Amino acid sequence: MEKGKQSEDGVMTQSPTKPETVGPVSLLECLKAINAGILTPQESIAGCLSRIEAYDAEIMAFSSLSETALHDATQASGPLSGIGMAVKDIFDTYDLPTECNSPIYHGHMSGRDAAIVAQARKAGSTLLGKSATTEFAFLQPGTTRNPHNLEYTPGGSSSGSAAAVAAGMAHLALGTQTGGSIIRPAAFCGVTGFKPSAGLLPKVGIKEFSWSLDTVGLFTATVADVAFAASVLTGRTLKIAPEAQFELPRLGIVRSHSWSEADPGYRQQFEDLIKSLKRFGVDLIDIEPSDTHIAAFHAHQIIQDYEARQALAWEYSTHPDQLSPLLKQTLDFAQTIKPSDYDEARMCAENASKEMDEHFEDVDALISLSAPGPAPKGLASTGSPIFNRIWTLFGLPAINIAGLTTQDGLPLGVQIIGPYMADQATLHIAHWLEGAIKRHQER
Amino acid sequence: MEKGKQSEDGVMTQSPTKPETVGPVSLLECLKAINAGILTPQESIAGCLSRIEAYDAEIMAFSSLSETALHDATQASGPLSGIGMAVKDIFDTYDLPTECNSPIYHGHMSGRDAAIVAQARKAGSTLLGKSATTEFAFLQPGTTRNPHNLEYTPGGSSSGSAAAVAAGMAHLALGTQTGGSIIRPAAFCGVTGFKPSAGLLPKVGIKEFSWSLDTVGLFTATVADVAFAASVLTGRTLKIAPEAQFELPRLGIVRSHSWSEADPGYRQQFEDLIKSLKRFGVDLIDIEPSDTHIAAFHAHQIIQDYEARQALAWEYSTHPDQLSPLLKQTLDFAQTIKPSDYDEARMCAENASKEMDEHFEDVDALISLSAPGPAPKGLASTGSPIFNRIWTLFGLPAINIAGLTTQDGLPLGVQIIGPYMADQATLHIAHWLEGAIKRHQER
Missing domain, CATH: 3.90.1300.10 (Amidase signature (AS) domain)
Known part of the structure; x- marks a missing residue:
């Protein structure tokens, strides 16, 4: 595939189409490889970083990148070790700014982690960077593009979270939904989006828009991936056993x-x-x-x-x-x-x-x-x-x-x-x- | 009254008793005087500041003081102009630190106002300072003392808010209740404490402890005062008409x-x-x-x-x-x-x-x-x-x-x-x- 070329003023001079991404990378497959000794947690994170390096100039899923991700991965322990995480840029993170895609919050350092970010790090996952959001998670789009076709929107407001998972740049992404901000971008980007029951994942440390409606949720490659991540983050039995048998619903x-x-x-x-x-x-x-x-x-x-x-x-x-x-x-x-x-x-x-x-x-x-x-x-x-x-x-x-x-x-x-x-x-x-x-x- | 004297290491060497405070100063009486031209909003705020100067070394209701209160009062317009406000130190304020009485948040500048603080300022009230809280609004006390007797607790967790109103240092104070953190200190300090229905006052921008329980509320001298303030802050008809007749409840x-x-x-x-x-x-x-x-x-x-x-x-x-x-x-x-x-x-x-x-x-x-x-x-x-x-x-x-x-x-x-x-x-x-x-x- 020939990539779109940028002119000096940054405008695409040739229509970009589908970039050559690996597609979503399954969190469970990744953990399986780590457990089998095929991959170290650090190599797994290095993989995310190289895919970010390769694709994100076009997709623009990230609004900022952690400079310590590789180091963090060596320190990580817990069930999500080796899992690279993108965090919607309305969640507080102590080491990266929380800008809500608003000039009002340009460079804003909250100095702490949102509750769910702290829990995810404690479980071993590595923060890769903040994923782009619409302005305050409302409707004004950011610059993120759809990994399936760069001329199309990735959806919003959790635009970067869905796109980062869709392009295999992150195994797991945190987002929020107030109207349709998880399910819609997940659908547009072809990944699993999970908006849990209200209150299942804590909202403490997000920039709120509507407290009765704002709901924290997750993006991954597959339903089994998201069920596993949700199990770890909530301490609840949500994961799907590989051999599970189901009655027809x-x-x-x-x-x-x-x-x-x-x-x-x-x-x-x-x-x-x-x-x-x-x-x-x-x-x-x-x-x-x-x-x-x-x-x-x-x-x-x-x-x-x-x-x-x-x-x-x-x-x-x-x-x-x-x-x-x-x-x-x-x-x-x-x-x-x-x-x-x-x-x-x-x-x-x-x-x-x-x-x-x-x-x-x-x-x-x-x-x-x-x-x-x-x-x-x-x-x-x-x-x-x-x-x-x-x-x-x-x-x-x-x-x-x-x-x-x-x-x-x-x-x-x-x-x-x-x-x-x-x-x-x-x-x-x-x-x-x-x-x-x-x-x-x-x- | 003879004040307790502090030794060089800061320990009280003589039992302090009741300081000579003016007692609670009614918000509505204050507004009446302003409307009658007896008092300017700036003089009203100056009154709060002089009472803080006189009493707070003993009572310690404030964890930090605004240096711009007098100036802010000259700029204020709205129904609460001339009303001096103390804000529990778990609410974000763009101009004063939010320390939650925890060394973890020492000097922490959030860079923004909590929603209710922004609304109160927009309605004309002047932020006098942050009022002392227990650690993260839980049980570990701060240093605030009861204005009715300095040897007694003011209650908590909204300790400084209740004490500031009780001593006439603030006309209005913001607090929160998760267990009994408004009603209890109001009772101990002899002021009106109002914990509204859950959700009536917005929680956006407070340091949360328990999202299902944390409730924002108000302290004033009288019930009519608090009803007036709540009317202004919610846009709801809550105030009590002076001539109102009531059926026996x-x-x-x-x-x-x-x-x-x-x-x-x-x-x-x-x-x-x-x-x-x-x-x-x-x-x-x-x-x-x-x-x-x-x-x-x-x-x-x-x-x-x-x-x-x-x-x-x-x-x-x-x-x-x-x-x-x-x-x-x-x-x-x-x-x-x-x-x-x-x-x-x-x-x-x-x-x-x-x-x-x-x-x-x-x-x-x-x-x-x-x-x-x-x-x-x-x-x-x-x-x-x-x-x-x-x-x-x-x-x-x-x-x-x-x-x-x-x-x-x-x-x-x-x-x-x-x-x-x-x-x-x-x-x-x-x-x-x-x-x-x-x-x-x-x-």
Whole structure:
């Protein structure tokens, strides 16, 4: 492949296409090689660094790089030794700045690690660098590009985290989701994205945007990888035993009220997959979108914006000219939301959540699209969170499963959503579905 | 009054007693004087500064002082112009360090304001300084002393916030409560403490200890003061109109399972007050402590410790020798709490909370003691949160009402607890009760 060449002013003069990356590198495969003595933890981290060296000038997944990663790897001990980690640049890290992709935080050193970063380091993983985020994890994109085609967005807001894993530059990446900021970029970049039940991973030390919605999650190559990392980081039994046998899941198909907005080719692939799942013997029922859920969808935005205006009160009050017009306008508008609107939105969300819980009496998990289509072309937008919002609002575990692609080779994601705090069962179903998608494609 | 003299090594050589403070200075009285042209905002702040100058060498409510307060007051505009504010030293402030009373954070500049600090400044209030906290708002005391008697603890963890308001050094103080860290110091210092419904005031930019429990709240001289400040800071209708008429409240008396641990003289004063309330025509019923509530009381500690070990993961992992033995031991123990214990504790809390909600069908608010007694003597402990924990766990609005005292002149608090998000009604009842306590004492 011929790479795009940059002119002196840094503008691409030739269309870049797909860079020659190794693709996602499985965390479990890496640990297996280390345990077998084929690879040392330090060599594993050196591999990440050489891939960053090779690809990141084009992909721009990292906003800053650790200079001590190789040394840190020699000191590491624990179940994640040798695992290279990218951390979204809204998490505090004592050794690298936390800039939130905002000039207001240029060079900002928090002087400490966010809780989950400290836990991940203690478990042996090595911080490779901070991965690029949209501005304050909202909508204004950064410069990261999609490893599958550099002319396309990687999605957001956890743009760099998804891209770093997709290009094999990191084995594990930390991200957050407030609307669709984990599942969407995971889908666009063709990796596993796991948004756990609200509260499963600690948020202490992140730059918050909406405290009711912000959820910490993980990116890896495969579902088994993410289940293992989540097990280590939570101390819970979430990992998938290699020889595990599963009963066929009962799945509820959610074709949300935004279904008609989804890409027709993507919808067709989803329906084809559903047919295969039926053939495989899966029990499938349709979950009709109810008025309550549509109301909850709108409530999400009121809650997000009302809380964001408070979470960013200092930035808005003291540095309004350093906010992007997109964020500034959103916060301007948010000043007009009344406390009673917010209270009503929260009540609406609570009722809708209870109604959704009832569906889990009939099914083990829900299946839906991860986004309205493949990654949109261009870097001006990170795409839409309309297929993710209510799952974030309800605090339910959600997983993006990679495997499907467009004819042009862009990834298409399938989303599994489980009951609150049933993260283990949901990961198991997602793991099973990952295999089922492979069988479906081999048909 | 003769002040205690310090020897060269800083130890008090003579027992200090009650310093000659002006007592709490009402925020609303202050605003009235400003509006009447009797006082300028700058003079009002100068008054706070001169009282700090006069009293704080003994009381030690402040851990750091703003050098720009007088200048800031000239620039201030908004409904809180002229109001001097003390901010607990776990809230980020761009101009003063946030040290959390821990050597780990010595000199730590966050470079930004916590959300509520930014909102309070925007509303015109002036930051006087950071008020002393216990270490990370847990139990290890700071050096602050009770303005009513310097040999007694001011309570904690919001020690400096309560003491600063009690001595008239600040009109308004910000604090947090995870167990009993607002209501208890307010009771010990004889001021109004308001722990609003969970989530009413934003937590963004505080050093978290337990995210399910940490609640931001306020200290002022009177209930009407705190209702006014809360109105301004939330944009909600919470303030009490001067001419407001109230129906007599229906109150549920909570003599919790720890009742026998309370000071007998305090209990007697409480029962005498209840008799007066009956005479005044208040409808009073007894709420018996149930097994579920006792279980929730224990669940509080499991949730707090399990979350604290995550919230302080970085500090515990990198600076264990700089934690107090009390906190270190708590976090050591917390490593042994299983995720399943935590999940069970959260479930227990949810059930107990629902059971408590049912009582609010029969009563408008609950009345109880604010603490097991007056401030304990000495500075080695900030007292016990046993009368506060479940109200924090349930996220219910709680207010300490000052007025009762021991024979020695130490304040005794009465606590009013209202239904979730019924902060306005709860403040109204507390305001009524504040007057009723005066009438009770004049009997």
